[in-house]
Amino acid sequence: MLKFDFPIFKTRPYLVYFDSAATTLKPYPVIQAVANWYENCGAPVHRAVYPLAETSTASFEHARGVIARFFGAQPTNLILSANATASLNQVANGLNQSGWLSSDSVILILEGEHHSNYLPWLKLGENKEVSLVFVRLNERGEVDLQNLTSLLDQHKNKIKLFALSQANNVLGSLHDIQAISKLVKQKSPDALVLVDASQSAPHLPLQVVQSGADFMIMGGHKLYGPNGVGILWGNTDALSKLSPTVLGGNMVSSVKKDQITLNELPHRLEAGSPNIEGVIGLSSALSYLENINMNKVTEHTESITLALLEGLKEIPEILIIGNPNPKVGIISFTHTHLHPHDIATLLGEKDICIRAGQQCSGPLHESLNIPASCRISVGIYNDSDDVTRIIDALKTLKCSL
Amino acid sequence: MSQTEQYTIVLEQAQHPEFAGIIENADLISDGANLSCGDEVKWYLKVKDGIIKDIKHDCRSCAICKVSADLVAKQLYNQPVDLLTHIKSEEIIEQIGIHLSPTRQKCARLPIECLPKFEATKGQEQLRLEETEV
Numbered sequence: 001m002l003k004f005d006f007p008i009f010k011t012r013p014y015l016v017y018f019d020s021a022a023t024t025l026k027p028y029p030v031i032q033a034v035a036n037w038y039e040n041c042g043a044p045v046h047r048a049v050y051p052l053a054e055t056s057t058a059s060f061e062h063a064r065g066v067i068a069r070f071f072g073a074q075p076t077n078l079i080l081s082a083n084a085t086a087s088l089n090q091v092a093n094g095l096n097q098s099g100w101l102s103s104d105s106v107i108l109i110l111e112g113e114h115h116s117n118y119l120p121w122l123k124l125g126e127n128k129e130v131s132l133v134f135v136r137l138n139e140r141g142e143v144d145l146q147n148l149t150s151l152l153d154q155h156k157n158k159i160k161l162f163a164l165s166q167a168n169n170v171l172g173s174l175h176d177i178q179a180i181s182k183l184v185k186q187k188s189p190d191a192l193v194l195v196d197a198s199q200s201a202p203h204l205p206l207q208v209v210q211s212g213a214d215f216m217i218m219g220g221h222k223l224y225g226p227n228g229v230g231i232l233w234g235n236t237d238a239l240s241k242l243s244p245t246v247l248g249g250n251m252v253s254s255v256k257k258d259q260i261t262l263n264e265l266p267h268r269l270e271a272g273s274p275n276i277e278g279v280i281g282l283s284s285a286l287s288y289l290e291n292i293n294m295n296k297v298t299e300h301t302e303s304i305t306l307a308l309l310e311g312l313k314e315i316p317e318i319l320i321i322g323n324p325n326p327k328v329g330i331i332s333f334t335h336t337h338l339h340p341h342d343i344a345t346l347l348g349e350k351d352i353c354i355r356a357g358q359q360c361s362g363p364l365h366e367s368l369n370i371p372a373s374c375r376i377s378v379g380i381y382n383d384s385d386d387v388t389r390i391i392d393a394l395k396t397l398k399c400s401l
Numbered sequence: 402m403s404q405t406e407q408y409t410i411v412l413e414q415a416q417h418p419e420f421a422g423i424i425e426n427a428d429l430i431s432d433g434a435n436l437s438c439g440d441e442v443k444w445y446l447k448v449k450d451g452i453i454k455d456i457k458h459d460c461r462s463c464a465i466c467k468v469s470a471d472l473v474a475k476q477l478y479n480q481p482v483d484l485l486t487h488i489k490s491e492e493i494i495e496q497i498g499i500h501l502s503p504t505r506q507k508c509a510r511l512p513i514e515c516l517p518k519f520e521a522t523k524g525q526e527q528l529r530l531e532e533t534e535v
Binding site for chain 1 (some may be wrong): 408409412437438439440441461462463464508
């Protein structure tokens with residue numbers, strides 16, 4: 001019973017939380033790690049020389065090491081930011097400012113991406129610095145490999161990057177990153193593969209180097225960690241192509257009136273005071289997940305999602321969008337009579353939390369020709385009682401009409 | 402009455418709106434959308450001698466937005482066109498009759514925020530011209 005690890009369920013014992021794709025609830029170890037840092041340290045990192053600051057720096061860099069190890073990465077290749085959106089913008093603007101992108105560059109973007117992996121690239125396209133080309137999703141909501149192959153052949157060496165998520169935040173589909181990276185590298189050896197793993201990392205064991213991608217991005221708060229921490233992993237070659245997009249303290253090794261020398265990785269790309277307690281809290285969250293074992297997490301997500309799908313199929317008014325992969329734990333749907341906001345409000349009255357709206361995925365909703373959708377997303381605390389509660393509540397909606 | 406029961410009443414009201422529809426050859430047309438939830442509202446008004454002679458809303462939206470639009474239309478029907486700029490969202494939210502969180506209040510405000518802009522001092526001729534600009 002993992003619910004015992006999450007204090008929110010002590011305060012609200014009847015809470016059913018199915019909005020983990022937006023943000024996850026926090027377990028005791030994370031809350032304690034954050035409180036512990038404030039109670040026992042609280043000093044800045046990296047520059048001060050007094051013992052308390054040395055302790056703070058050691059705790060912060062230890063936390064970076066724990067996060068890196070969890071994803072099979074080297075700590076020097078792990079750039080910490082404010083959130084996944086900041087990291088995605090950092091890559092788009094960093095590649096542009098370094099001159100690696102030019103006006104004849106082509107960037108491939110997967111259809112149906114979250115706004116945060118779409119708008120930074122759209123902005124570059126609007127400014128005519130690059131051309132954007134969309135890669136189609138197939139009927140299962142996965143990357144259409146035939147379309148990808150043909151686009152790679154068509155644009156050949158002009159392709160500088162393919163930006164895609166590992167799991168779609170509305171469709172709950174899962175893309176085979178290893179196969180996709182291999183295909184991209186075969187056809188366009190210089191092209192980089194950027195993967196937004198925000199929705200997959202909380203459910204699957206993820207080894208960034210083995211994935212074959214060049215950049216991988218995750219949001220700490222979706223991994224049971226505190227808000228305000230984004231993770232950008234890049235291989236050394238890919239990171240070397242990024243200009244720092246934010247300038248300030250920590251990212252320089254020396255500054256003279258007319259000359260700056262940039263710091264080494266990862267600090268070169270981490271300007272300003274970091275979210276120390278957030279990073280320490282995130283390392284506790286990942287240690288917590290490691291103790292559970294990520295393979296067990298995947299099994300749990302799969303079994304809860306399958307039970308949800310089974311229950312939802314019994315309600316004829318509910319129309320499931322796409323073909324959700326049970327390993328991702330995301331099911332989106334519409335209702336024949338009710339608007340998503342009305343459903344989410346009525347469930348909210350019963351302390352059942354689901355998402356309603358466009359899930360930061362306007363173009364996908366446009367192409368599906370629906371104004372909005374409801375989204376159920378699974379976390380490690382969900383159990384069979386939660387499944388029963390939400391399915392019963394959705395059946396009651398049917399009766400009340 | 403519980404909040405759920407109250408909300409169910411709103412849902413029923415939303416299924417039978419009095420002023421839903423479109424007006425062919427409307428004098429004033431406007432629309433608005435709430436990007437975060439996907440609600441869309443369109444307004445059609447027929448105006449004669451400064452009076453709103455007919456008004457319709459076409460909502461692709463949640464129940465709160467639909468009921469709000471209907472209450473707004475009821476207030477405006479057969480009233481001077483000046484009233485378009487004097488509809489108070491607080492009053493409409495109160496009339497909906499259930500507690501609305503700040504996020505849901507946006508759903509209620511959308512029909513008010515996207516009402517057609519009209520200057521009463523301009524004549525019918527001007528009004529026809531503005532239709533193309535909306």
